[in-house]
Amino acid sequence: MVHETGVANAQTVIELGSGSGAITTCIAESMRSDARLLGIENNSTFIEPLRQQFPQAQFIQGCASRVRCIAGEKDFLFADCILSTLPWSIFTPELRDAVIGAVHLTLAGNGVFATAVCYGTQHLPAGRDLEKSLRAVFRRVKVSPPVVWNMPPMRVYYCSK
Numbered sequence: 466m467v468h469e470t471g472v473a474n475a476q477t478v479i480e481l482g483s484g485s486g487a488i489t490t491c492i493a494e495s496m497r498s499d500a501r502l503l504g505i506e507n508n509s510t511f512i513e514p515l516r517q518q519f520p521q522a523q524f525i526q527g528c529a530s531r532v533r534c535i536a537g538e539k540d541f542l543f544a545d546c547i548l549s550t551l552p553w554s555i556f557t558p559e560l561r562d563a564v565i566g567a568v569h570l571t572l573a574g575n576g577v578f579a580t581a582v583c584y585g586t587q588h589l590p591a592g593r594d595l596e597k598s599l600r601a602v603f604r605r606v607k608v609s610p611p612v613v614w615n616m617p618p619m620r621v622y623y624c625s626k
């Protein structure tokens with residue numbers, strides 16, 4: 466996911482839902498030394514450990530739907546890459562669409578938004594609605610084959626304007 470999104474060539478990278486930092490580690494290892502990383506995480510208990518583990522990055526406690534506002538404040542408009550492992554299936558349709566809309570406004574014209582979801586959720590109503598919303602907002606949406614070596618298996622949507 467990090468490789469496909471082009472993190473290695475990015476100047477500005479935003480991660481939504483950094484959590485315990487598993488994806489953050491891959492992002493940090495792939496980024497250029499002069500690139501900048503901003504993580505937005507809702508759960509305040511993750512913020513301090515993330516700041517300690519990745520002192521070169523910035524982490525803000527807040528909802529991903531505020532990504533445009535936070536990115537504006539932190540000089541991350543318009544980001545080259547936005548990556549997420551957000552739990553879309555527990556979002557209300559309003560929150561899902563608010564996040565997708567804000568991501569679209571935050572992304573650079575040639576940027577890529579990648580979001581990983583559990584494989585199989587595309588057959589459930591929430592998964593189908595997520596794909597529909599992504600396709601309604603982004604011009605191109607590419608879906609990865611199942612990533613079966615991940616537990617649980619995932620698939621990734623790569624979205625661009």
Ligand SMILES: C[S@@+](CC[C@H](N)C(=O)[O-])C[C@H]1O[C@@H](n2cnc3c(N)ncnc32)[C@H](O)[C@@H]1O
Nearest residue numbers: 482483484485486487488506507508528529550
């Ligand atoms: C599946 S976990 C991500 C796991 C993360 N990649 C890791 O390595 O731990 C989803 C994360 O999204 C965060 N999250 C959930 N809703 C959010 C929201 N509206 N805005 C920002 N983060 C959110 C959760 O707190 C959780 O850390």
